[in-house]
Amino acid sequence: MPITTLDFDTATALSREAEDALIAIADKHGLMVEVPPGRYDSKSFSFKVTLSVKTESGAPADFARKAILLMLPPDCYGQEFTSGGTVYRITGINLRRRKYPVAATTAEGKAYKFTASTVRDSLARVSA
Numbered sequence: 001m002p003i004t005t006l007d008f009d010t011a012t013a014l015s016r017e018a019e020d021a022l023i024a025i026a027d028k029h030g031l032m033v034e035v036p037p038g039r040y041d042s043k044s045f046s047f048k049v050t051l052s053v054k055t056e057s058g059a060p061a062d063f064a065r066k067a068i069l070l071m072l073p074p075d076c077y078g079q080e081f082t083s084g085g086t087v088y089r090i091t092g093i094n095l096r097r098r099k100y101p102v103a104a105t106t107a108e109g110k111a112y113k114f115t116a117s118t119v120r121d122s123l124a125r126v127s128a
Helices: 008-029 063-069 116-127
Strands: 031-034 050-053 080-083 086-093 102-105 111-114
Touching: 008 031, 063 086, 080 116, 086 111, 102 116, 111 116
Parallel strands: none
Antiparallel strands: 031 050, 080 086, 086 102, 102 111
16 A cells, blocks of 8 residues: 555654665675664655674774774674663664764664763673
8 A cells, every 4th residue: 555644653664664675785795784763744754874884893884983982992882781671782873962872772673872871881880
C-alpha cells in the first residue's frame, strides 16, 4: 500500500529500512554506516548518511581522536559498561551533541545517548 502521508512511525520505519539496506552495502565494501535521526513533515522525509572507513578494531577511523577529546579511552569502541542496571555497548561518538555525545546500544539493539562523564565513570568501575 503506498504511503500518502508521513508521520513519526512511518519516518522511523523508513529510516530503519534504509539503514538496513545501507549496512549491507557498507559491509560489502568494508565501511561503517551511520544514519542519525532525520527530519520529516507530512509530505517529505530526509536524513543524512555517513559512511566511514573502519579501523582494524572495527571502530570508525576518527573514533580514537573523538574519544580522547572526551577523556575516554581511545580503544573504548565496542566496550560494555553498565548504567542504571542495564549493560550498554559503545557504538559511536558525535561531538555535535554536546550534552550526550556517546552513542551506545543495549543487547536488544535499542540505541541510547550518554554523557561522557557517565561513560567514563562506568568504564572506570569496570576496569577497577
